[in-house]
Amino acid sequence: MENGFDTIVLDKKDSSFTKLGRFRAIALSGSTLTENGKPVGRIVEIANKEDELKAKKLAEKGENVVISAKDWKIIPLENLIVHFQGASAKLFMLARTAEEARLFFETMEHGSDGVVFAPTRIDELAALRKMMEANSPKLGLREGEIVTLRQLGLGDRVCIDTCSVLRIGEGMLIGNQSSCMFLIHSETIESEYAASRPFRVNAGPVHAYILMPDGTTRYLSELRGGEEVLVVDSEGHTRRAIVGRTKVERRPLLLIEAEVDGNRYSTIVQNAETIRVYSKGKVVSVSKLKTGDPILLRLEKGGRHFGMYVDETIQER
Numbered sequence: 001m002e003n004g005f006d007t008i009v010l011d012k013k014d015s016s017f018t019k020l021g022r023f024r025a026i027a028l029s030g031s032t033l034t035e036n037g038k039p040v041g042r043i044v045e046i047a048n049k050e051d052e053l054k055a056k057k058l059a060e061k062g063e064n065v066v067i068s069a070k071d072w073k074i075i076p077l078e079n080l081i082v083h084f085q086g087a088s089a090k091l092f093m094l095a096r097t098a099e100e101a102r103l104f105f106e107t108m109e110h111g112s113d114g115v116v117f118a119p120t121r122i123d124e125l126a127a128l129r130k131m132m133e134a135n136s137p138k139l140g141l142r143e144g145e146i147v148t149l150r151q152l153g154l155g156d157r158v159c160i161d162t163c164s165v166l167r168i169g170e171g172m173l174i175g176n177q178s179s180c181m182f183l184i185h186s187e188t189i190e191s192e193y194a195a196s197r198p199f200r201v202n203a204g205p206v207h208a209y210i211l212m213p214d215g216t217t218r219y220l221s222e223l224r225g226g227e228e229v230l231v232v233d234s235e236g237h238t239r240r241a242i243v244g245r246t247k248v249e250r251r252p253l254l255l256i257e258a259e260v261d262g263n264r265y266s267t268i269v270q271n272a273e274t275i276r277v278y279s280k281g282k283v284v285s286v287s288k289l290k291t292g293d294p295i296l297l298r299l300e301k302g303g304r305h306f307g308m309y310v311d312e313t314i315q316e317r
Contacts, residue, residue, distance in 0.1 A: 003129045009033065009116060033066070043068055043094070056083040059091070066116050068094040077104070081112065096120045098127035139173075139236040141183065143294040144258030144265065149286075152253040156206045157270045158220040159249070160229060162241040165198045168283065169233045172201045173211040173298055174220070180265035181211050182256065183232060183296045185276040185283050194274050199244070202275050205253060205268050211298070213240050221248070234278050234296060254286055258295050265297070 001008075007024040010017055018025050027034045033041040041064035044055045058065050067080060077093075084091035090113040095101040097120060104112045119125055160172065166186035173181035184204065187197040203210060206221035213230045223229065225245045232238050254271035257264055269275045273287045278296035289295075 003125045005117075005125070005129075033064075040064060041066055041090075041092070045069070052079060052083075055080060059084045059087045059089045062088045064090045064092070066092040066094055067112075084113070090114065092116050094118060096124075098124050098131050101128055102131055133239060136238045136240075139232060139238060139298055141232075141234070141236045141296055141298050142260070144180075144260040144297050146256060146289060146291050146293045146295050147259045147264065148255060148257035148266075149289055149291060150255040150257075151271055152255055152268065154250050155253045155268070156248050157251050157253065158203050158206055158208075158223070159247040160201045160203050160210075160220075160223060161197075161244045161247065162199050162201075162229065162231075163244045164231070164241040166201070166231060166241070167198075167233070169235075169278075170231050171233075171278075172203055172229060173232055174204045174208050174267055175297075176208060176266045176268065178209050178217050179300050180258075180260070181209065181298045181300075182258070182265075182267040183234065183278050183298070184267070184269065185278060187274060187276075189276065189283060191274055191285075202270055202272075204270075206248060208268065213238075220246075232298075256286070256289070256295070258297060260297070260299060265299075 001021050001023060007026065009026045009028055012027045012029045015025070015027065024035070026040065028043075031043045032039055033043065042058060043066045044051060044058065046052055046055065046067055046069045055065050055067060080091060092114045093104040093112045093116070095104060095115040095117050101115045101117060104115055117125070117128060166188055168188050170188070171183050171185040174184045175181040184201055187200045187202060190196045203220055206219065208220050209217040210220055210223070211230055212218055213228050223243055223246050225243050227243045228240045229243055230238055231241045252271040253268050255266060255268050257266040269286055271286070273285050275286045276283050277286060277289070278284070279289065279293050
């Protein structure tokens, strides 16, 4: 739990460990995994081709499977991953070291759906956490050219206060269109008017989209304390942060429009000196932006339906 893992497999006789804290407890009895008394998966020991076919049949029945093997070198990981692709069942691998877990996640690019981690040494837990954070997806960012800066009237804008200390260069991807998100910088820099709030991103109005860790989008108005959001830096590196709270307040707004490849995109931010974006390789206050300046953003083809990506033509103006 101290390494950030909140789903723990316990031997059925060790259920008293649930008193140590709140976590999702999966009970293991024999080869069956249960949650709240209901079966959620099965451990399959693989030593030969017949065992592999057994796992395939379970996938066809929609049963989640944890694959265990004494010697992974003789197990065709690619075959197992193919068997489970397109199935409603999930494929997990039993890993004993962080490096072994890495192999399972990276095989055939898709990898397994997850790992059940039974470390040989306690320090492997921290190694796995470090590996997962280092391997967070990297997003492709590019620059647009600012073509419009227009003061607007008052509107309800959202501050996202996280449970993490954000670094200079980090922010969140926000936009009026799901096909284009602007990197809105965190309040990590002090000014002569206000102290820094390194846990905060003053993101934009209630209607704006935010890119989430699972690749979906949400409206800023929907975010609640306890949810996770995606933190992105100026090079596209990502990590997750927990929302502590959101603050909606009525503030003066500023429209920013940028052009990329002949297309125009926009976002709206609070019209204040403490709101910053990334331009010319540095963090810049929106109060100092000029038309013609570059601004860092992320483009995406297609559109969104209830926040999920769809490959169709959708225009949002």
